[in-house]
Amino acid sequence: MATPPNGLRVLAKRLTSRPRILIAIAAGLMAGAAIAVQASAAQDPKTTITIDNFTFGPAALTVPVGTVVTWVNRDDIPHTVVDKNKAFRTKALDTNDSYSFTFTTAGEFSYICGLHPFMTGKVIVTP
Numbered sequence: 001m002a003t004p005p006n007g008l009r010v011l012a013k014r015l016t017s018r019p020r021i022l023i024a025i026a027a028g029l030m031a032g033a034a035i036a037v038q039a040s041a042a043q044d045p046k047t048t049i050t051i052d053n054f055t056f057g058p059a060a061l062t063v064p065v066g067t068v069v070t071w072v073n074r075d076d077i078p079h080t081v082v083d084k085n086k087a088f089r090t091k092a093l094d095t096n097d098s099y100s101f102t103f104t105t106a107g108e109f110s111y112i113c114g115l116h117p118f119m120t121g122k123v124i125v126t127p
Contacts (some may be wrong), residue, residue, distance in 0.1 A: 005007060005125055007018075008066065013079070014093050016060075019037070023041050023051045025038070027066050038097050039104075039115070043090040044062055044070075046063075047061075047063060047067055047068060047069050048070050048071075048072060049061060049069060049070070049071045049072070049076055049123075050070070050071075050072055050074050050119060051071060051072065051073040051074060051079045051081075051093070051113075052074040053075065054075065054116060054118075054119055055119060056113075056119060056121035058073075058121075059067070059120070059122065060119075060121070060122045060123075060124065061122070062123075062124040062125075062126060063103060063124075063126070064125070064126050064127075065103060065104065065105065065106055065126070065127055066102070066103070066104065067102070067103055067125070068100050068101070068102045068103075069100065069101055069103060069123055070097060070098050070099070070100040071090070071093070071099050071100075072096070072098045072106075073093040073094065073095055073096065073098070074095070074098075075095065076095055078093060078094050078115065079092070079093055079113045079115060079116065079119070080092055080113055080114040080115055081092065081093070081099055081111055081113065081114075081121075082111055082112055082114040083109055083110070083111045084110045084111060084112065085110075086109075087101075087109060088101045089114070092115070103123065103125040105125065106125045106126060106127045107125055108122060108123075108124050108125075109122065109124075109125065111121040112122070
């Protein structure tokens with residue numbers, strides 16, 4: 001077995017002689033992983049509706065009860081998301097703004113952009 005270079009031996013000795021450093025490194029790695037999981041959950045493509053080029057995509061999304069759906073405006077002008085039965089309504093979403101809504105009941109939720117009513121979409125919530 002090859003002997004590690006002197007710098008690596010010194011580093012290994014320092015790390016093994018200081019368990020607090022190892023704990024701090026491990027805690028930092030776990031915190032970073034938790035943040036990465038939260039960030040990916042926030043932009044889950046299965047529950048994200050993108051607003052782009054005057055369309056909602058996907059136009060229809062089916063999710064189970066309890067799902068958080070997020071709309072993200074990727075267009076270069078503001079849009080809103082307005083449920084036709086008034087379950088939710090956003091303020092004007094500028095470019096890269098987002099809005100999330102938790103669907104707690106089953107049903108079909110049809111919505112429009114309040115600024116551009118020809119833009120339509122639907123969330124189908126299953127029990």
